[in-house]
Amino acid sequence: MELDLGPEIAQFRAELCDWIAAEAPAGLAELADWRTAMTAGGRRGARLTEAQADPAYAEWAEKLLARRLICPQWPEEFGGQGMDAVRVAVLNEEFDRAGVPRVHRGMGESLVGPSIIVHGTPEQQAHFLPRIIAGTDVYCQGFSEPGHGSDLAAVETRGVVDGSEIVITGQKVWTSGAAQANRMFVLCRTDPTVPKHAGLSYVLIDFTDPAVQYRPISQMSGASGFCEDFLDGVRAPLFNVIGGLGNGWRVAMTTLGHERGGRATVQYLGYEREFWELADTARKRGKDAAPLVRQQLAWAYTHVELMRYSGLRTLAQVATGRPPGPEASVAKLFWSEYHKRLGEVAMDIEGPDGLLRPEGDGYPTGRWQNVFLSSRAGTIYSGTSEIQRNIIGERALGLPKEPRVTG
Ligand SMILES: Cc1cc2nc3c(=O)[nH]c(=O)nc-3n(C[C@H](O)[C@H](O)[C@H](O)COP(=O)(O)OP(=O)(O)OC[C@H]3O[C@@H](n4cnc5c(N)ncnc54)[C@H](O)[C@@H]3O)c2cc1C
Numbered sequence: 217m218e219l220d221l222g223p224e225i226a227q228f229r230a231e232l233c234d235w236i237a238a239e240a241p242a243g244l245a246e247l248a249d250w251r252t253a254m255t256a257g258g259r260r261g262a263r264l265t266e267a268q269a270d271p272a273y274a275e276w277a278e279k280l281l282a283r284r285l286i287c288p289q290w291p292e293e294f295g296g297q298g299m300d301a302v303r304v305a306v307l308n309e310e311f312d313r314a315g316v317p318r319v320h321r322g323m324g325e326s327l328v329g330p331s332i333i334v335h336g337t338p339e340q341q342a343h344f345l346p347r348i349i350a351g352t353d354v355y356c357q358g359f360s361e362p363g364h365g366s367d368l369a370a371v372e373t374r375g376v377v378d379g380s381e382i383v384i385t386g387q388k389v390w391t392s393g394a395a396q397a398n399r400m401f402v403l404c405r406t407d408p409t410v411p412k413h414a415g416l417s418y419v420l421i422d423f424t425d426p427a428v429q430y431r432p433i434s435q436m437s438g439a440s441g442f443c444e445d446f447l448d449g450v451r452a453p454l455f456n457v458i459g460g461l462g463n464g465w466r467v468a469m470t471t472l473g474h475e476r477g478g479r480a481t482v483q484y485l486g487y488e489r490e491f492w493e494l495a496d497t498a499r500k501r502g503k504d505a506a507p508l509v510r511q512q513l514a515w516a517y518t519h520v521e522l523m524r525y526s527g528l529r530t531l532a533q534v535a536t537g538r539p540p541g542p543e544a545s546v547a548k549l550f551w552s553e554y555h556k557r558l559g560e561v562a563m564d565i566e567g568p569d570g571l572l573r574p575e576g577d578g579y580p581t582g583r584w585q586n587v588f589l590s591s592r593a594g595t596i597y598s599g600t601s602e603i604q605r606n607i608i609g610e611r612a613l614g615l616p617k618e619p620r621v622t623g
Contacts, residue, residue: 221302221535229306236314239279241272245315251486268317277319277351287325287349294333294341295349302535308482322393324348324355327471328401331418335459335467343455344420356397356423358388358445359468365390366603368403369412369465373447375404375419382406382419382457384450392597394430394443397423402447403468406461416464418471420456427451437589438580472599483551484523487558490587491520494558497584498565512561519554526550542612549604552594559588 248267267273280286289304290296299307311318320326329348332341347353364370373386384404391400400423407415421428427450432440459467495513498504530543562584563570574582581589595601609615 221306221531225302225306228303229310232307232310233314235283236310236316239276240314240316241275244272244276244317247272248317249489250315250317251312251489273317273319276316280319281349286319287321287329290325290329290333290345290349294329294345302531305482305531309485312482312485321348321351322354323357323401324353324399327357328355328420331401331467331470332458334470335418335463340455340458353399354393354397355399355401355420356391356394357471358391358400358402358421358447360390361387362389362444366600368468369416371403371405371416373402373404374408375402375406375417377406377454377461378451380454381451382417382454384419384421384447384452386447387444388447389444390433390442390597391430391445392442394423394445395432399423400428400445401458401471403464406464410462413465414462416468417461418458418464418467419452420458421447421450421452425450435590435593437586439590482527483547484520484527487520487523487551487555490558491516494562494565494584497562501565501567503565509565512564516554516558516561519550519558523547523551523554542608545599545604545607546612548598549601549608552591553601555587555591555594559584559591563588 247270248264250264250267277286284295284297285307287295288297288299288307289301291298308318321329325348329345332344336344344353348355358373359368359371361371361373364372371386373384373388376383376385384402386404388400388402394400400421402419402421403416404419405415406417409415427448428445429448430443430445432443434440435442454461491513494516495504498509498513503509526543526547530547533543566582566584570582570585570588573579573585580586599607606618610617
């Protein structure tokens with residue numbers, strides 16, 4: 217089923233397809249499987265990183281930049297096209313169909329930029345946003361701390377104002393992409409005397425500063441895509457405080473709203489592809505006729521289709537101008553729990569081979585082992601499954617708020 221999104225969108229789609237066909241550098245689509253469902257911390261991430269170092273990718277990025285197809289959803293005055301959500305969905309679909317990558321500016325594009333657009337001063341917008349689009353500033357997210365993840369408002373990293381600067385000291389953890397970043401957006405406590413939500417500030421720091429130390433954390437999949445970070449008196453000009461001192465919670469909520477929004481309308485595409493790979497694995501292992509395996513595969517396919525239809529529902533909703541609400545939490549809960557279960561199904565199909573690393577001890581995990589191990593992370597980052605259920609219960613279903621522990 218395809219949605220009829222009207223003649224303007226049909227024309228936009230047709231022009232986009234022509235442009236991709238004419239401009240995509242030869243060999244780009246073959247460099248990597250740009251469409252594969254990404255699982256945080258997985259080896260597939262490493263393969264994509266290699267492909268991104270290829271000159272064809274750089275050429276493509278230049279073309280997208282010139283055409284304002286990097287951060288296209290940002291307003292025109294900030295370097296984007298002010299592209300609406302429906303067009304962005306069509307863009308994602310057509311890039312996916314052509315097997316070419318969207319060039320994303322990571323957390324700068326999806327998290328920091330939107331927060332600066334909403335809460336930054338004109339001077340901050342003029343300074344920080346072009347640097348994100350150009351790829352000069354690559355951000356990582358300094359929110360979680362060893363004792364504070366879901367309970368983000370309780371972060372303890374301190375920010376002390378010293379003249380025209382803010383000095384930040386504390387520890388952050390689980391920082392994705394820290395090793396590739398040169399900037400971090402930090403949530404820190406600038407006023408410990410007021411209620412916890414009111415004493416926070418959102419600060420952009422230089423992550424290459426000598427007062428920053430970080431070290432990778434090994435994950436069970438063998439990847440080490442995230443780090444723990446030690447901020448020992450990192451200085452930043454007060455100019456880098458977005459939204460003003462003490463306003464960090466509001467800015468962080470803008471960031472998280474974007475983080476939890478996700479790519480609901482195209483998400484199923486990667487999972488669909490992955491499903492057929494698993495069906496193929498079952499065939500190669502001679503298990504495709506086994507009733508239990510068939511039942512599990514039918515379960516998986518049904519879930520992928522449900523993702524697809526729920527994405528179409530979201531698309532129909534944004535087409536009428538209504539922003540997605542708690543549906544984003546439903547989608548996040550659905551895909552992350554699905555993927556975790558799919559990893560278990562895949563391990564069942566692999567049988568005893570699933571217990572051994574294909575290249576020996578200490579070597580990378582295999583295709584399905586990697587899904588099994590790294591998909592667990594999906595139910596934790598961007599708000600755990602329990603937190604998503606709280607949001608759905610309280611905000612969508614209007615259930616009573618969970619009891620708070622005091623003291
Ligand atoms: C792959 C990955 C990448 C990440 N990347 C980043 C990053 O780049 N930057 C960053 O800042 N953080 C990042 N995180 C951290 C992530 O945001 C936190 O792990 C997450 O918010 C959970 O926090 P926590 O680990 O402290 O667990 P906790 O908050 O301590 O939760 C522990 C358990 O208690 C449950 N729980 C907590 N509160 C409630 C509640 N109110 N009701 C019901 N159950 C509850 C949780 O669901 C969980 O099962 C990443 C995490 C992962 C796994």
